[in-house]
Amino acid sequence: MTIGAGIDVYGTLADPIGISDYLRPLAGDGADRMAELWRAKQLEYTFRRAAMGRYENFDVCTRQALAWVAASLKIDLTNEAIELILGQYRKLNAYPDAVSGLASLKRLGCTVYAFSNGVESSLRQLLEHAGLYACLDGIISVDEIGTFKPDPRVYHHLTRRLGISSAETWLISSNPFDIIGAKAAGIKAAWVQRSAAIVFDSWGIEPDLAATDLNGLAGKIESSRR
Secondary structure (H helix, E strand, O other), X not given: OOEEEEEOOEOOOEOHHHHHHHHHHHHHHHHHHHHHHHHHHHHHHHHHHHHHOOOOOHHHHHHHHHXXXXXXXXXXXXXXXXXXXXXXXXXXXXXXXXXXXXXXXXXXXXXXXXXXXXXXXXXXHHHXXXXXXXXXXXXXXXXXXXXXXXXXXXXXXXXXXXXXXXXXXXXXXXXXXXXXXXXXXXXEEEEEOOOOOOOOOOOOOOOOEEEOXXXXXXXXXXXXXX
16 A cells, blocks of 8 residues: 655755754844744744735745844845845755664555655755755655645645555655644644653644654654554
């Protein structure tokens, strides 16, 4: 039986907070905070645009969120600096378990696509830089339908693109909102809890499986099939 998996990119395969090292010359000791604020505002903009029905792609949301964070922290960024930072965002590092975890999923016979809010061209650049693109069967972007996670249409689009039933489709993500969105849309969801400090939302909707890394998660998916 074929299993299809859509695996989130930002926060699951690649570390968006890792850009703080690149931001340190600009923000000093506040670089980690700047990276966290940027990520939070970026997601907020996707949520707001999906709710409003006023879609602008993830690259636009990322750029606008960076501008907001810089203004909030009173960091004066030139246009050149902005372009350099955004370029670096397409070169995020993979988590240490990403390559081996994807290989473990593939050994199970899973069809594994990157499944992201990101724009396909930006995702491909990131995944190639991180050495992950060759580990995947392809990319599925929300940009194809013009809305963002956790809109149910996004997860229905995943199953259509995979050509696999909802019962055999998994969403793999480190983001609790993504897990809850997938479950609400009727597909299975596996949570990668990359930090013990992350608290899952108490909505009465739980992941089907959870693990601290992708290798452990692959083992649990294999056990669930027996």
